[in-house]
Amino acid sequence: MKRNIKLFGAAALVTAALPAVAPAQTGDARIALSNNYAGNSWRQAMLESWEKAGTQAVEEGVVAAADAFTTSENQATEQAAQIQNMILQGYDAIVVNAASPTALNGAIAEACDAGITVVSFDGIVTEPCAWRIAVDFKEMGRQQVEYLASRLPDGGNLLEIRGLAGVFVDDEIHAGIQQGVEEYPQFEIVGSVHGDWAQDVAQKAVAGVLPSLPEIDGVVTQGGDGYGAAQAIDAAGRDMPIIVMGNRQDEMQWWAEQRDANGYETLSLSIAPGVSTLALWVAQQILAGNEVPKDLTVPFLVVTQDTLDEALAATPEGSVANVEYSLEDAQAVIEDAKAAE
């Protein structure tokens, strides 16, 4: 018996040393999603994506459970309690879309102390022990100008449609667009309005500012405002500029109609709600013992002329284009982050 125990001990030592070489199995790992809000189409799509990817992962035996929890009210204290409950329920990893970047830090530190892997995404947290999958909104703004530069090498006049004033996301995308214009000085922003990420607000705002503007060659947007801008410009009887879209179903619908009618070309980009599945796989990778940098960046979901039909067909009316990420996508994101370090 004694020898057996010694053997066990040796075996345990070997397995403990192994994970660095061969990733540990995660078949009995349980992952929970802590979500603070489910009241709009983006969040609904996010939860659906999680459900789909989670069910599949469980069926394939990659993880034992991938349960989603949403707090009944969008409050940080409630989500902190929810995370503490998850610690009690013995989850191995907690994936968080946080109500507050800071107010959950205490609960998240408790989870880390209990040996739980915490991955935050979209609404990320500042607690250093957690992983962060952040959205690079600035890059989203910059890429719009880059695309316009590829279409209009000589440059031209741009109209910028901004989001809700005073919100972090609006400032970031705006800063990215500014940076893009500095990189491609042949462009000039001749007008800027706030469209509040809503088609009707954008339409009114653009219609109001158009009479005072010179000819416009491109419209840079923040998503949810492209269709309204197109309506306003069309109503004013102007030539249609290149409007960068934001993956909303009505925007893509309009784009497809224009393409069929007169060969209109543009680009559409936004964040896919399926980023929750990316977080799921990243958590699985960490549990599997792979080395993952603490800060990761979400790739945008870009819809191009070639993928428009496909994206439009897959997007329900009134919703936003989505993509579920695979394990391979997560590994690619992790490799990118490692390369950037």
Place this chain on the structure above:
Amino acid sequence: MSARYRILLPVVSLAVLLAAVFYMQPRAMSYFGLNLLFNLAVPIALATVAQMMIIMVNDIDLSVGTFVSFVACVTATFLHDTPLLGGLILLAAIAGYAAIGALIEARQLPAIVVTLGMSFVWGGLAVLILPSPGGAAPDWIRTLMTAKPPLVPMAIVASVLLAVVAHVLIMRTSTGAILRAVGGNARAVGRSGWSLVQLRAGAYALAGLFGVLSGVTLVGLTTSADANIALRYTLLSIAGVILGGGEFTGGRISPVGAVIGALTLALAGSFLSFMRLSPDWQIGAQGAILILVLAVRLLFARSGRRKEAQHG
């Protein structure tokens, strides 16, 4: 309703709920588990005692949630960076609460309106102090809230301590008796020579003090603040007082019951979460638990009155 029933029902509700949680999640039945279940209930219990001080004098405070948020913001900024200034601001906030109480009594204003107005003042101040979430908890409060006393977890120690202090203060001192009398029959208290302005100001100052403690302990748990961190506490605290056997009128309150009521409410959330109930149903279910407890209390109260009638 006799004092015995007043405390019996909250105790039974908490015990039933706790048994259900232990049954569903045996892991909770440990030092570590109890602490996780109850540590976020400590600031709620403090806010509930604050609300109780106001309900004691027949008023209601709709600004508890924003006040605790404001205190949390002060704690994570001033109290951390410049402790002296932070302490002064918190003292001024308590004085502010006393002044509101004095104003309500002196001008005979409805407390519900004044405190609703104050909730915007506190909320605005919180945003001014901390426009974006952040700040850091002072080390001493972090140490205190994460302390691991032997045998009994910190959350339980703090709750028991709070219940005892509040009980002694309100139920066992002459000042406490007078304050409760203000809720019972303010005119009689006034006629027997007490200054109602001073008494109401005193009750509000006590509420401010416990509100400050609530905000400070909350930051001790979360490590940083957010201007909207405790908005839910307004309704939670009112529900906690009532669940704990308090009544909206007549100075009939129970400090021990209020603490238990707050713990019960916090536990109800965990219970529903362990049940894997869809969030769409959770608010409704939380309400149903409240109604259930209050309905049982009403039954007790009725039978109590009937007995009194028979004997009396």
